[in-house]
Amino acid sequence: MTPTITAFASSPDRGAGLSRDMRVRWAFEEVGQSYNVRLVTFQQMKEPAHLALQPFGQIPTYEDGDLALFETGSILLHIAETHPGLLPDDADARARAITWMFAAVGTVEPPILELQTAKFAEGQESWREQRMPLVLDRIRVRLAELARRLGESEWLDGAFSAADIMMVHVLLRVKPSGLLDEFANLAAYCARAQARPAYQRAFAAQLAVATGG
Amino acid sequence: MTPTITAFASSPDRGAGLSRDMRVRWAFEEVGQSYNVRLVTFQQMKEPAHLALQPFGQIPTYEDGDLALFETGSILLHIAETHPGLLPDDADARARAITWMFAAVGTVEPPILELQTAKFAEGQESWREQRMPLVLDRIRVRLAELARRLGESEWLDGAFSAADIMMVHVLLRVKPSGLLDEFANLAAYCARAQARPAYQRAFAAQLAVATGG
Structure with a gap:
């Protein structure tokens, strides 16, 4: 079906x-x-x-x-x-890929959702300008940690997997802010993914x- | 091992x-x-x-x-x-339980993490008092949605599963704020889980x- x-x-x-x-x-x-x-x-x-x-x-x-x-x-x-x-056939590699699927939505995306809240739900509030740098810095912390782990690897863990779909899409949501381009290897990782047919x-x-x- | x-x-x-x-x-x-x-x-x-x-x-x-x-x-x-x-043996029930595992960390927990940020990382900021009701209301929206779905059910979807461990623990993190007790069925759901040996x-x-x- x-x-x-x-x-x-x-x-x-x-x-x-x-x-x-x-x-x-x-x-x-x-x-x-x-x-x-x-x-x-x-x-x-x-x-x-x-x-x-x-x-x-x-x-x-x-x-x-x-x-x-x-x-x-x-x-x-x-x-x-x-x-x-x-997902990989090997059980351990599969479990590691699933770890990254959870990391995308449970660890990397939450500070990015905060940015959306800050821009839209709280976009007219008096604290918007003063608070925004704190919101952006929390995203930078996560992106720096991810960039350090990814290094020069092509994908998160071995071959391309559902984990890369999840993580790349989470990262693309922060691209309009310009933050993604502060991390050259993350920007290149996203571009590699976006080049896939x-x-x-x-x-x-x-x-x-x-x-x- | x-x-x-x-x-x-x-x-x-x-x-x-x-x-x-x-x-x-x-x-x-x-x-x-x-x-x-x-x-x-x-x-x-x-x-x-x-x-x-x-x-x-x-x-x-x-x-x-x-x-x-x-x-x-x-x-x-x-x-x-x-x-x-x-997790259930039935493939469909298992997939639904995994949906709730992702919902716990990807949908219910993010606004709760925002509360922790608001209280601690931004606890000394000038906007703390004025902003806090907005943070709490975003949690209330999620809790109300979850409470409506749970209704009078014992667990999220049929028998107790790993999904309930994830969701209950996420909910317990908001208990100190008093918000959990605004939703009697969610508070009872957590209490049932906490009574497990x-x-x-x-x-x-x-x-x-x-x-x-």
């Missing part, structure tokens, strides 16, 4: 590829799995039908027959477990939604 | 059970796996030997023979895959470190 995911009917980034459905589209493209996309409005995301799939009212969701999932890390892990090519097909697909193509 | 984890030599919460090693201790106790603990100081956490295990300089880590992991979600998933009792053994073990027992 062809799985169905949800994505923004009207993406806040207008097709820049920063919405989280991009991670799932990219994974599908890497393994050659076709998929359907159901677009949801912001209003629909808060209605019971969507909340039954995604209790926090977000996108993307994943449906395949009777199985419904949310959380990009979980969806990518499920795709990796049902298709070859996204699967990334480019996924990017084009989400851009087509934004431009009505 | 007996796995080894790391924990704070001097826990910031003085044994209140809020450090992340608690999640791993609890999982080990649920499956009856003995484990070793290597205590690390804050200085050691930033030194090369620890950074080789945990690139972000945090605890806990997991070592078993040649395999080294970090991120509690990943460690619990590994324990669940190598021991019965922490495995939780109590894990709690006693980490408390013994803090009290020098």
Whole structure:
């Protein structure tokens, strides 16, 4: 059966590829799995039908027959477990890749989410200007730690995996701030990932939604 | 082989059970796996030997023979895959439990981490008082969504699983603020989990470190 995911009917980034459905589209493209996309409005995301799939009212969701999932890390892990090519066969290498999938959303992304909150939810507050350098510095700490570990490696741990999809997409969300370019090896890591044909097909697909193509 | 984890030599919460090693201790106790603990100081956490295990300089880590992991979600998933009792056997139910493991650290915990930042890293800043209600309200939004989904269920999705360990421990981190008690079903959910003998053994073990027992 062809799985169905949800994505923004009207993406806040207008097709820049920063919405989280991009991670799932990219994974599908890497393994050659076709998929359907159901677009949801912001209003629909808060209605019971969507909340039954995604209790926090977000996108993307994943449906395949009777199985419904949310959380990009979980969806990518499920795709990796049902298709070859996204996780190593070796059990130890696989466990290490899953560690990086959790690190992407549990350790690297939280300070980046704080930046989005600082810019948008608190963008009109009196403390915005004074507080912003603290927010940016917390992101720099994480990026420096990641950059030190990555070094000159091509991918996070051996061959390209679902962990790189998760981490690269988290890092791309901080690119508009300019912070990513302070770490040359992280910027190059993202550029390597973005050069992959699967990334480019996924990017084009989400851009087509934004431009009505 | 007996796995080894790391924990704070001097826990910031003085044994209140809020450090992340608690999640791993609890999982080990649920499956009856003995484990070793290597205590690390804050200085050691930033030194090369620890950074080789945990690139972000945090605890806990997991070592078993040649395999080294970090991120509690990943460690619990590994324990669940190598021991019965922490994840359902049914493939769909297992995938849903993993969704909740990612939701705990990727969706519910980030606003709770913001509260810690607001209280400690920004505790002396001029905006602390005025900003705090916004931080608390963002946590309330997540807790309300989670409470609505949990309803009167005993656990997140069917039987107790590693997902409940992750989610309960994330929720317990917000308990000192009083926010958890605004949601009676979430408070009861945590209390049910804390009544488990495995939780109590894990709690006693980490408390013994803090009290020098």
